[in-house]
Amino acid sequence: MKRNEIKLIALMGILYFICQISRTDLGASLVDLIADLQLRKERISLVLTGGYICYAAGMFVNSLLADRRNPRMMICIALFSSAAAHAGIRLFPMLSVITVLWCICSFLQSMIWPSLLKLAEANIAPEHRSSAMSLVSVAQHAGSLSCYLIVPAGLHLGGWRAVMMITTSACLACGFAWAFAGFLKNAEKNTIKNTAHPERMDSKFIFRSQLPLIVTMACLCGMIRDGITTWAPAYYNDSFAVTPTTAVLLTALLPASKILAYVLTPFLAVRVPNFKKMLCIIYGVGIMASGSLLVSHFSGRVFVVVVMMAVLLLINGAAGIIYLIQLPLALSGTGRTASIAGIADCACYVGSAISSFLFAWIADRGGWGATICSWCALSILMFAIVAIQRRIGTEQMPAANE
Numbered sequence: 062m063k064r065n066e067i068k069l070i071a072l073m074g075i076l077y078f079i080c081q082i083s084r085t086d087l088g089a090s091l092v093d094l095i096a097d098l099q100l101r102k103e104r105i106s107l108v109l110t111g112g113y114i115c116y117a118a119g120m121f122v123n124s125l126l127a128d129r130r131n132p133r134m135m136i137c138i139a140l141f142s143s144a145a146a147h148a149g150i151r152l153f154p155m156l157s158v159i160t161v162l163w164c165i166c167s168f169l170q171s172m173i174w175p176s177l178l179k180l181a182e183a184n185i186a187p188e189h190r191s192s193a194m195s196l197v198s199v200a201q202h203a204g205s206l207s208c209y210l211i212v213p214a215g216l217h218l219g220g221w222r223a224v225m226m227i228t229t230s231a232c233l234a235c236g237f238a239w240a241f242a243g244f245l246k247n248a249e250k251n252t253i254k255n256t257a258h259p260e261r262m263d264s265k266f267i268f269r270s271q272l273p274l275i276v277t278m279a280c281l282c283g284m285i286r287d288g289i290t291t292w293a294p295a296y297y298n299d300s301f302a303v304t305p306t307t308a309v310l311l312t313a314l315l316p317a318s319k320i321l322a323y324v325l326t327p328f329l330a331v332r333v334p335n336f337k338k339m340l341c342i343i344y345g346v347g348i349m350a351s352g353s354l355l356v357s358h359f360s361g362r363v364f365v366v367v368v369m370m371a372v373l374l375l376i377n378g379a380a381g382i383i384y385l386i387q388l389p390l391a392l393s394g395t396g397r398t399a400s401i402a403g404i405a406d407c408a409c410y411v412g413s414a415i416s417s418f419l420f421a422w423i424a425d426r427g428g429w430g431a432t433i434c435s436w437c438a439l440s441i442l443m444f445a446i447v448a449i450q451r452r453i454g455t456e457q458m459p460a461a462n463e
Contacts, residue, residue: 066185070193072242073177074200076136079235080173081204082211083143083228087112087150087163088291089212089312090221092298092305097220098154102295106421108160109291112167113283113414117407119171124403132176133245140236142169144229151225174406175399178389182398194386199323202378205290205316213306271388272401274450276408279384281443283412285377285436288420289370290315296429301363311367318371322378329379337450340380344444347376351437358433373436380443385409 087094088109095105127135146166150159177197185193215224239245267273293315297308333339354369389402423432 063186066189066193069180069184069245070196072238072245073180073193073197076140076173076235076239077177077197078200078204078207079231080139080143080170081201082208083147083166083232084116084170085205085208085290086147086212086224086228089208089294089309090216090224091291092294092308093216093221095295096305098156100156101425102421103418103425104156106418108156108163109417110414111160112163113287113410113417115164116167116171117410117414119168120175120403120407120410123172124175124400124407127172127175127179127399127403128397132179133239135172135176137236137240139169139172140232140239142166144232144236147225147229147232151222151229154222171403171406171410175403178402179399182390191387191390194390195323195382198382198386199320202316202319205319206313209309209313209316213309216306216309266397272404275384275388275401275405277446278380278443279405279408280412280415281439281446282377282381282384283409284416284419285412285439285443286374286381286409287413288416289374289436291417292420292424292432293370296424296432297363300358300429301361303363311363314367314371315374318375319378322375322382325375326379326382337447340383340447341444343376343379344440344447347373347440348437348444350376351433351440355430355433355437358430373440381409 091102091105094100095102098105123135143166146162149162153159153162178194181190181194211227212224215221215227219226290312293312294305294308297303297311298305303311329339329342333342350369350372354366354373357365357369385402385405389398389405420432420435423435
């Protein structure tokens with residue numbers, strides 16, 4: 062791997078690490094925010110739901126733009142806008158202002174992932190692309206883990222407002238790094254030079270690229286992923302009478318399980334090269350984990366609950382690697398890598414938007430036991446879709462032989 066490739070991957074990892082913190086810090090601060098502003102879970106969930114909807118809509122729009130526009134410029138716009146939005150939330154803590162700023166921040170942050178894929182497609186050798194973007198995704202989940210460690214420190218120092226200030230500073234620093242890093246000028250030129258004329262997205266391309274399957278499963282992955290991660294602190298606080306800080310620290314274990322998915326997926330890809338069989342194994346374990354989580358909830362075993370949540374997110378993360386990274390990168394020759402990845406991520410965050418409000422609604426009316434039952438139902442549905450899928454374009458993982 063060339064030196065500039067290594068530098069680009071490192072900078073992309075730092076970028077996505079910070080972006081993930083800026084996307085999850087509000088959710089991680091929910092318990093303190095709800096207490097400070099005296100809000101119901103259902104009302105504050107509308108902020109998160111609006112953010113997910115705007116991120117999903119932005120991902121669809123910006124992924125199409127990323128195939129034709131300067132990715133570095135789009136990344137800088139997203140970072141500086143995120144810094145401004147977090148500063149505004151800290152200065153004007155009203156529900157309406159928080160909602161508007163969080164939605165704008167989410168829409169503009171959706172520029173980042175398709176822009177990174179476009180940079181990777183043009184500047185990283187084909188044999189290293191999948192590994193490079195997997196490393197960037199590991200940095201993303203490391204950002205989630207760090208967020209649930211940084212937030213308790215921020216809450217201790219000055220509540221959720223201190224958390225917003227920390228994120229503002231991090232986004233500004235990263236934005237200036239991307240704006241003034243000299244080696245990125247060559248990356249920009251390569252991106253413009255090597256970008257192929259995008260293939261037309263007609264009905265043949267849509268079905269050949271497995272887009273309907275990718276969209277469906279990405280949506281369900283988003284419901285599980287963000288439904289659990291967003292409401293885990295509130296769940297621990299309500300069900301096990303732990304402090305808000307302890308609830309956030311327990312939630313920090315969940316992103317760590319997603320990192321393990323990047324070890325699990327290549328391991329399974331080599332040993333179970335049949336695409337359908339591997340996904341059936343993954344979702345079969347997911348059903349067992351969700352069932353164990355339900356039993357543990359009613360028995361009051363907090364340690365087992367945390368472990369089963371982590372396993373469920375591990376399984377979901379392994380499937381997400383397939384649908385959100387490897388399948389889009391397998392289509393790099395079509396000039397539609399950013400578009401396919403953006404549409405898949407859009408579907409993922411539509412699922413996140415649905416789950417953010419849906420699970421809060423279920424928790425307010427039926428309790429957390431009913432919410433966990435809905436997670437079990439989603440796990441069964443995902444297994445059923447894979448099990449009855451008659452044909453998935455390729456029988457092997459796109460990167461199984463790498």
